[in-house]
Amino acid sequence: MRSRPLSTADLAASPLLQYWQAEAVRLREAHWGPLEDRAACQAALRLPADLQGRILARAAWLAEHGELHDRLIQWSVGARWALAILWLCACLAGIGTAAAVLGPGQVNLALALLGMLGLHALTFLIWLAGWLPGLPDSTALSRLWLWLTQRLVRGPDAALAAQAFLSLLGRARSWKMAIGLISHGAWTAAFLGAVPTLLLLLSARRYTFHWETTLLSPDAFVSVTQALGWLPGLLGFPAPDDAQVAASLGVQPLAAGVQADWSLWLVGSVIAWGLLPRLLALAVCILCLRRRLAGLAVDPGLPGWLDLRERLMPTHVSLGIDRPAPAEGRAADPAVPPPTAHGGRSAVLAYELGPDLAWPPDGLPPGVADLGRCNSRADRARIRGLLNPPPAHLLLVCDARLTPDRAAAAWLDELRRSCPDLRVLCLGGSPQRVQAWQDLLSQQAVAQAVSLDSWLEHIGTPPP
Incomplete structure (x- = not known):
């Protein structure tokens, strides 16, 4: 189920809690560094151009998705x-x-x-x-x-x-x-x-x-x-x-x-x-x-909020593409078939797979889109655009040789809230690392796929 976008009515429901969330997010970022907030800023930018309201909206989004709320x-x-x-x-x-x-x-x-x-x-x-x-x-x-x-x-x-x-x-x-x-x-x-x-x-x-x-x-x-x-x-x-x-x-x-x-x-x-x-x-x-x-109010001059002014109240607006880029040397984005009614397509996505793990496999069924690999913030921004509207079925393929961290948990939670049917396939890894991924999936209430073929059977698509 997709999370409902924040609105001004949500902020007015509990002002004390909203300011409390904003202060908690500010202190957390001051102690442990900036959070992954691209989706939070996008949700805040949909509100009217008010810095305080957008700071509160960003904090509310981060608090809800990071369980701080x-x-x-x-x-x-x-x-x-x-x-x-x-x-x-x-x-x-x-x-x-x-x-x-x-x-x-x-x-x-x-x-x-x-x-x-x-x-x-x-x-x-x-x-x-x-x-x-x-x-x-x-x-x-x-x-x-x-x-x-x-x-x-x-x-x-x-x-x-x-x-x-x-x-x-x-x-x-x-x-x-x-x-x-x-x-x-x-x-x-x-x-x-x-x-x-x-x-x-x-x-x-x-x-x-x-x-x-x-x-x-x-x-x-x-x-x-x-x-x-x-x-x-x-x-x-x-x-x-x-x-x-x-x-x-x-x-x-x-x-x-x-x-x-x-x-x-x-x-x-x-x-x-x-x-x-x-x-x-x-x-x-x-x-x-x-x-x-x-009478509480956001003080934009406090550390942590001062850096948000340009991101939440941008002084320039992108006017789009001036002219098409040259065809030479352009990297082709993963092909995504046009969605059917209500996001009825299926897709696979690789998350921080090592270069020695071959992905995607040859010959994916025609009804399954390959969203490519997600290894950076830029990749996440690109994938968010590809997930609008979200696919009905999404398989996230992870490298189980890596220990899941907070960034992985946040990305998994964002995908879970966006896609109706999310499953995770873990490749490689020791039993201890696989168990760590299974614990994370259990906390996030996300199902695990045994193999690509079993996932294809789950979505009703015969393996190639």
């Missing part, structure tokens, strides 16, 4: 699972913290507030300070998320997917927002686990609340209670009065109504000073992250 999707799924696991662990930690601060029955309000809000307040201030220039752009939670994603997603191009994603966030100036999403999401999950636990335990067990101090005066706790109870009071949570605060410093048990007020004051403080700030910060990070990612 599937690797990015796998990394994206793994990253989401890592984030879900991280948030689930934070929720369980919130449940455990709520159960620990209440204890067996005697609750020290100062220690309970410190246990529920102390680390939260410290990390929240650190996140706010992270916007100051010169401070690091990563946190322990973000590094843990990347480490967990790396453990969940293994295989080829996993590191490239992560590097491209981080590079994309850096260019969009949204990495701090992504860190905030991870951190605030984890703390929100922790408080969403802690608040119901507090309510459940306070509803099912009897607790006594009190303040304990050796150095501070009762007035200090009155001020703390009033300050922390201001925001919960706006949400409808009651706050103990001064007399109740002073009574909580004594050793005498308080009335049940006073204990209920202290429990609601504690829950209200956790919601007002813990859950709500994290929810607000999480919403701000999500909105800013979406806005900045929506």
